[in-house]
Amino acid sequence: ETGVTQTPRHLVMGMTNKKSLKCEQHLGHNAMYWYKQSAKKPLELMFVYSLEERVENNSVPSRFSPECPNSSHLFLHLHTLQPEDSALYLCASSHQRQGADYGYTFGSGTRLTVV
C-alpha cells in the first residue's frame, strides 16, 4: 500500500453506462491528480486539484468529470465513454511546496475497459 487507495481496481463498462472512480489519500497531501496511462504512451495528466480547487484541465473530453470534495478524496465521473478510453487511470497526491523534493505518491490504478 502506498497511502493512496483507488477503487475499483478493475472496471468494465458499456458506452452508455455511468460510473465513478474513487481515490483516497491520508498522507496529509494538499494536491491530487488524475493521470491516464495507455500502452506505449507516457502518462497523460488529466486533472490537477490543489487545495481542493481545480487548477488544470488538459483539454480532457467532457465525458470525464472530476470532483474533489475535500483534500483527501478525489473522484472521476465517467459517462458515455468510448472504447479508446480504455486504459489504466492513476490517481496521485503530493504536497505543494516549492523547492521541496516531494514527488508524487501514486495509487495502484483502476484498469478500465470500455465495451
Added chain:
Amino acid sequence: GQNIDQPTEMTATEGAIVQINCTYQTSGFNGLFWYQQHAGEAPTFLSYNVLDGLEEKGRFSSFLSRSKGYSYLLLKELQMKDSASYLCAVRDRENRLAFGKGNQVVVIP
C-alpha cells in the same frame, strides 16, 4: 511545454549493471524523478535529482546534467524483481510532473 525521451525496452542478465537514459526539454526545470512500475501496480518513487551530479541509493543511482537535459538511472547487481518499467519524470515550477513513456527492463537468469 516538456518533451521527455526514453528508450522503450532493454534486456539484461541477473547480476549485471544496466543504465537507462532520459533526455528532456523543458521550460522551468524544477527537478527530475525516477519511478519504478511493476505491471498492474502503482509507480513507486526511486530517486530525485535537482542539482547536477550523481545520487546513490543502494543498488540504484541517478545522474543529472541540467545543461545537457540528460539523466540516467543506473541499476547494479540486477535481480529478477527489478524487471519493471522505469519512468523518467520532469517537474516544472508549478509542481507538475511530465512523464516519459518509460523503459521496460527485462531481467533474465
